[in-house]
Amino acid sequence: MATLHKITPCLWYDGQAEEAANFYVSLFPDSRITGVQRYSEAEPSAAGSVMVVTFELAGQPLIGLNGGPQFHFTEAISLQIGCDSQEEVDELWGKLTADGGEESQCGWLKDRYGLSWQVVPRRLFELLEDPDAGRVTRVTQRMYTMRKIEIASLEEAAKA
Structure with a gap:
């Protein structure tokens, strides 16, 4: 049962x-x-x-x-995946966008069935919780330029 x-x-x-x-x-x-x-x-x-x-x-x-x-599915609902590494982000991004999936922005995508997902490294949330408002702003602005989230690029923005 x-x-x-x-x-x-x-x-x-x-x-x-x-x-x-x-x-x-x-x-x-x-x-x-x-x-x-x-x-x-x-x-x-x-x-x-x-x-x-x-x-x-x-x-x-x-x-x-x-x-x-x-x-039909819309972006109004999505499943969020917390990833521990760039390798995990890359793997899931590739599999979920394969065979008709669509990339969007800021870690969002649609799979081949039209379901929206957010593939997000946990490191992004850590950077967005930084007490330095300038770092948070730089990381957020960098994230807005991305489709798939790239941790190294976020780290670079945080250090700038």
Whole structure:
């Protein structure tokens, strides 16, 4: 039996929920598919097709719903990934933008399914919490010039 969490994000897909969930769990350690529910004969979609897939990404529960073409993802919601290194940023950025994903700015991107992500090194948050307002301003201004966040460039701006 599936555990019901107090809050679990539900992502709406048009027939790609299971494919997307399998892709996402391949990217993060401690991730897995936890369940698949299929449409029955009494429901509007093809009997046996995936209705809902439940999964965990790095321990965070999510739901993928094949709800149909009525609704699409927008940048109004995104999943933020805290990365420990530039290598992790680079790897996830490359995988999430592959096969039709789109780069945006300041660490934001859309994956091939249209879902928005923020791929953010934890070091950025440390630099933005610096007590020196000048450093914070320089780091922020540098971040605004980036698509994928580059830690070395942020460090350079902080030292300027």
